[in-house]
Amino acid sequence: MTRSNSAARPAPVPARRRIRGLDAEERSAQRRLQLLDAATELFARQGFSGTSIEQICQQAYVGTKGFYDHFDSKEACYIALLELITAQIRQRVLGVAAESAELEWQQRAPGLIAAFVHAIADDPRLAKVSFGEAGGISPVVEKQRRGNRRWAAGFLDAQWAGEPDADAGAQRRRIALALATIGGLFELVADWLHHHDDGGSPDAAETLTEDLTHFFATVGAGRQARQ
CATH class of the missing domain: 1.10.357 (Tetracycline Repressor; domain 2)
Incomplete structure (x- = not known):
């Protein structure tokens, strides 16, 4: 009994979903840079203690969950x-x-x-x-x-x-x-x-x-x- 062609072929690897030309890993890296740039602006303008995580997220147009995907705390973001x-x-x-x-x-x-x-x-x-x-x-x-x-x-x-x-x-x-x-x-x-x-x-x-x-x-x- 011969094996079918479908059984012999490896399962196709699903294509990465791309949004605006970026895959998930690239979008994550972009969000991290957006957060760091926003933190640079806010820390320079109003200081570390005067800046909240929510303000960094608003400045970066990134959700709070996106912030915690990259940094455990505001201190970690600063470091x-x-x-x-x-x-x-x-x-x-x-x-x-x-x-x-x-x-x-x-x-x-x-x-x-x-x-x-x-x-x-x-x-x-x-x-x-x-x-x-x-x-x-x-x-x-x-x-x-x-x-x-x-x-x-x-x-x-x-x-x-x-x-x-x-x-x-x-x-x-x-x-x-x-x-x-x-x-x-x-x-x-x-x-x-x-x-x-x-x-x-x-x-x-x-x-x-x-x-x-x-x-x-x-x-x-x-x-x-x-x-």
Whole structure:
């Protein structure tokens, strides 16, 4: 007895339903981006504590259920947003670092500082969310923020001095100095935000660039004097 053709063929895979050219997975990714963009706008305008999940959903045109499909809480949404902004900043700074790797620190520094400033000042909402809002939200957010500072300190130390020091004490002191310098950078950005609340203007970005350039040049001169 021969088997029928229908029995020999595998069952057809149902086609994914597409709405406006997007399948379910693509629509979910789009909703997540809409929520993050809405959160960026609202956190920058009215702060973390002044923003509700319902407001984020209304701004994004996404239902509350859609919000909880992606984030467990408003805090989780903020952390995801902070991670996204941090990744964008790192990408721009690392790109400049790679292009100028053969130069001395004094020659690399202006390009690195400019890349950092433009990463947060071209869209002033990003600076407000990541530097103006990050402090004091919750221990989880503070841990994320501290991790970002540690990464930045390690990056700065590598730009300054190259390979890690073989002596553990010397390496710890190097990282401590870099961490203190990054702390100064964070404070300068926070102060800049308070004095340039309009944001986005070329003059505002230029002011921050000048202040950070002077700050890093002064710290660099101190490092050289100690060596």
